[in-house]
Amino acid sequence: MQMELVHNLFIVWKPEYDLGIPIIDEQHRGIVTTINSLFYAMQNKHGKKVLGSVLNMVTEYTHIHFELEEDFLRKCGFTDFEKHRELHNELKHTLSSTENKSSWESDPQKFLEFLKNWWIDHICKKDRIFRDYLFNADG
Ligand SMILES: [Fe+2]
Structure with missing residues (x-):
């Protein structure tokens, strides 16, 4: 029983999530760890109690990472820089919305799903575009 709980991660980091840029990969893993910590708290019935601090942590971490x-x-000199920055701005905007915050506070599962979908899509698709650009540019 105990082992099941230990292995019950919300997001399991996969090798294909790595872009090959150490500091960016490290921060992506840090964000995933933070999301998993909320899931862990929810499994232990502390979801609503910790949601506020996880929300702050995710928001601050996101800002630091995007910067x-x-x-x-x-x-x-990434050519699609502005387009990529716009995606970042959208998330910052979503995280700062009072309406979203109150909806997530009453239903932490919604927040978890939102974060998982956004980050996995961003890491696997959007960030991969600049990763391919940089690695190809280097030859
Ligand atoms: Fe990004």
Whole structure:
């Protein structure tokens, strides 16, 4: 029984999530860890209690990560930079919405699903575009 709980992760990190850019991969894993910590709390019936602090942590971590990633992409001369930054801005906007916050506070599962879908899609599809661009540009 105990082992089942230990292995019951909401998001299991897969090798294909890695972009091959260490600091960005590290921060992506950090965000996934934070999402998993909310899931863990919910499994133990503490979801509503910790939601506020997880929301703050995810929001702050997201801001720090986007700042680093955008700085990196700007320096690399990524051609679709503005389009990528727009995706980041959309998430920042969604996370700061009071309406969303109150909806997530009353239903933490919704917040979990939202975060999982957004981040996995972003890491696997959107970030992969700049990763392919950079690695191809290097030859
Ligand atoms: Fe990104």
